[in-house]
Amino acid sequence: MYTKIKYFTTYGVVLILLIIYLGIMFAKPQVDFGYQMYLIDDLLVEYPGKDGLKYDFHNIVNFSNADVKPSDRCLGKGWGNRENGFTWSVGNESHIYFALKNVPLVLNFFFGAVNSDFQVYVNDNLAGSSSDINDGVLSCKYSDDNNTDNKSLSYRYSESIAPGNTILDICFRIDNPIRPCDISDSADTRPLGFQLRNILIYEDSEFNQFYEEMTDNIFPFGIEYELGTEVYFGSELATQNSQRRGKGWANREKNFCWTDDYVSDIIFKLLPNQDVKKLTLDIDVGAIICDSYSICVNDCVVLDNITINEDIVSVTFPIDMTDNDILKISILLNSPKRPSEISDSDDSRLLGLQVKSIILKEAS
Numbered sequence: 001m002y003t004k005i006k007y008f009t010t011y012g013v014v015l016i017l018l019i020i021y022l023g024i025m026f027a028k029p030q031v032d033f034g035y036q037m038y039l040i041d042d043l044l045v046e047y048p049g050k051d052g053l054k055y056d057f058h059n060i061v062n063f064s065n066a067d068v069k070p071s072d073r074c075l076g077k078g079w080g081n082r083e084n085g086f087t088w089s090v091g092n093e094s095h096i097y098f099a100l101k102n103v104p105l106v107l108n109f110f111f112g113a114v115n116s117d118f119q120v121y122v123n124d125n126l127a128g129s130s131s132d133i134n135d136g137v138l139s140c141k142y143s144d145d146n147n148t149d150n151k152s153l154s155y156r157y158s159e160s161i162a163p164g165n166t167i168l169d170i171c172f173r174i175d176n177p178i179r180p181c182d183i184s185d186s187a188d189t190r191p192l193g194f195q196l197r198n199i200l201i202y203e204d205s206e207f208n209q210f211y212e213e214m215t216d217n218i219f220p221f222g223i224e225y226e227l228g229t230e231v232y233f234g235s236e237l238a239t240q241n242s243q244r245r246g247k248g249w250a251n252r253e254k255n256f257c258w259t260d261d262y263v264s265d266i267i268f269k270l271l272p273n274q275d276v277k278k279l280t281l282d283i284d285v286g287a288i289i290c291d292s293y294s295i296c297v298n299d300c301v302v303l304d305n306i307t308i309n310e311d312i313v314s315v316t317f318p319i320d321m322t323d324n325d326i327l328k329i330s331i332l333l334n335s336p337k338r339p340s341e342i343s344d345s346d347d348s349r350l351l352g353l354q355v356k357s358i359i360l361k362e363a364s
Contacts, residue, residue, distance in 0.1 A: 046073035053167070055098040061199040063087040074098060078172070086112045086195035094172045096199070102166040103203050104143040111136050112195030118174040130194070134251065142168075225268040227276070227362055233257035233355045244268065246328070256286045256354040259331055264352070268327040268360060276319050278363035281329065283313045286354030289337045293353060296330040297321045305334070309353070316363045329358070
């Protein structure tokens with residue numbers, strides 16, 4: 001009798017241990033959901049830590065291998081290793097994820113080299129394509145209100161990862177990526193589409209005069225400006241410091257850039273300098289085809305109805321006209337012209353004047 005009890009007790013303990021073991025093996029791990037998401041179909045290859053996907057508007061996300069912050073680590077599948085200044089897309093589909101407020105958005109992507117055509121989908125809704133890139137920047141809008149076909153990703157993950165937020169799945173679908181080994185002596189067999197440098201997102205509906213007026217050209221390298229630095233508008237001499245054009249500009253040409261519309265903006269953020277009382281603005285103007293133009297500083301006219309061309313336009317104003325060190329220079333064009341309407345040209349842009357360069361300096 002004792003032997004039977006011992007026998008059944010032993011096998012009972014073994015059976016209980018086996019059930020516990022199988023339960024541990026097959027149970028769904030109850031770990032932080034922000035971490036679990038990185039394990040779903042291997043969609044994400046970088047883990048920024050708990051709440052790392054949460055995005056703060058106006059934060060510039062960097063895809064270089066230098067000074068990588070947790071908030072930069074949002075890459076999903078379809079990317080190469082980070083390199084100096086960019087990350088290559090690899091394959092036909094590349095994903096990026098953010099957790100952020102469910103509001104209408106403006107998304108700005110900054111590119112280096114682009115090998116292949118591509119389309120950008122946000123939560124499976126077409127938002128833009130490579131044909132929309134202007135001066136290295138692709139700007140597109142997205143609202144979850146228009147997302148009627150596939151809201152599952154947004155609503156499935158939002159409350160689990162960041163309450164009150166939604167998940168943004170940005171998908172680049174690349175046509176015919178190119179393997180360097182097929183077109184050169186390179187040993188690189190990766191199918192490469194484009195180099196992504198930065199991303200900047202902000203609310204479409206909020207008041208942000210600074211960004212709202214620059215939806216065509218947002219700046220991945222910042223708009224901080226050191227007085228006395230010449231900003232070139234032509235492609236030949238343009239640098240990172242030149243990327244501060246707002247709305248109303250055509251693409252750069254070799255030595256200048258045309259204004260393209262009735263208003264053209266340039267944005268500066270001045271470095272703090274307690275000793276400067278007045279500023280002088282010098283604009284090197286090329287040809288003009290508008291009737292006349294005016295210069296405004298933060299929406300205040302400082303030069304009106306001028307016709308200077310192929311010369312320097314200069315004006316001095318008090319530094320108090322800046323707004324929290326932000327300076328918006330606006331060129332107002334009186335009767336800009338479309339070359340197609342005044343000549344045999346097929347150029348339909350609304351052109352006013354050519355800007356070669358601009359300098360802001362302390363007034364003497």
